[in-house]
Amino acid sequence: MTQQSPHPTLTPEEIRGELKQAGMRPTAQRLTICQYILNQANHPSVEDIKAWVDAKFPGISLATVYNTVHALETAGLVQAIRFDHSDKVIYDRNTEPHFHFLDEDSGTLHDIQSDQVQINLNLPEDIRVNDISILIRGKRQ
């Protein structure tokens, strides 16, 4: 299923804790960005993040958004992904290995947990697989 996200909502205090644990100072900018990426957003682009954060924090710089997502990525709190259908990187709070469904009508991405897909690979012996990336495109009827 592309079902309800398994991501618990984090309180501001919990976010603060995650940042500190990652060695990042919990600045107002970062807390706001995390409130969006970790709690509200669904696979947002930097543009999405900037737009949302701008409402709560007018005038935040684009560079800060980039800096922050990079830091969050390094800290392992988000995953950066790029798909064929867009030239923008999207950030994924789901850092577990999983796949994606692109709803071609709405343009929205939805997680597909690994256990919802069974893959049987018939590859040469000498290949060691490190990672599998899957994007399913389709529509809901």
Add this chain to the structure above:
Amino acid sequence: MTQQSPHPTLTPEEIRGELKQAGMRPTAQRLTICQYILNQANHPSVEDIKAWVDAKFPGISLATVYNTVHALETAGLVQAIRFDHSDKVIYDRNTEPHFHFLDEDSGTLHDIQSDQVQINLNLPEDIRVNDISILIRGKRQ
């Protein structure tokens, strides 16, 4: 297997024929580009194409390479694909649905025919799948 490509080598005359059939004038630039994309190359980027063609056809413009790959794409002679690990579009002479293996050591892409992968999707009833894109990353030991 990521085995030998199922792409027959085309003679210059055959390439000429393909272009005409697609309503494209078989100019020297296009013939040279096709000689590379359709016969020699393995998932080349525009940069790759430009570099190879430049040797046979010094001074060809980058715009022409872009124009030509777009025309070939429209004609259905190649497929444009973008993967996560590079910010460049690559062109694929294999226009059948298929998947890809990225050799992380060499950075090279290899086709995986659809019949070498069995996928069982456990998705909601209301989802109609139009396309599945798979990239397998790994190494050869």
Add this chain to the structure above:
DNA sequence: CGCGTATTTTAGAATGATTCTAAATAGAAT
């Protein structure tokens, strides 16, 4: 062959996402 017209090629400018730079600001430590 020689013209007329549509297609193609081309250089260079524009675009857009992202990265870089270097200076200003803020936080933490002493």
Add this chain to the structure above:
DNA sequence: ATTCTATTTAGAATCATTCTAAAATACGCG
């Protein structure tokens, strides 16, 4: 308060790609 480091910021730079508008070329026809 002073110092040191982390963060934020505006703006420039980068890079793949797209666009523009003019020059060159190909092709059909007389």
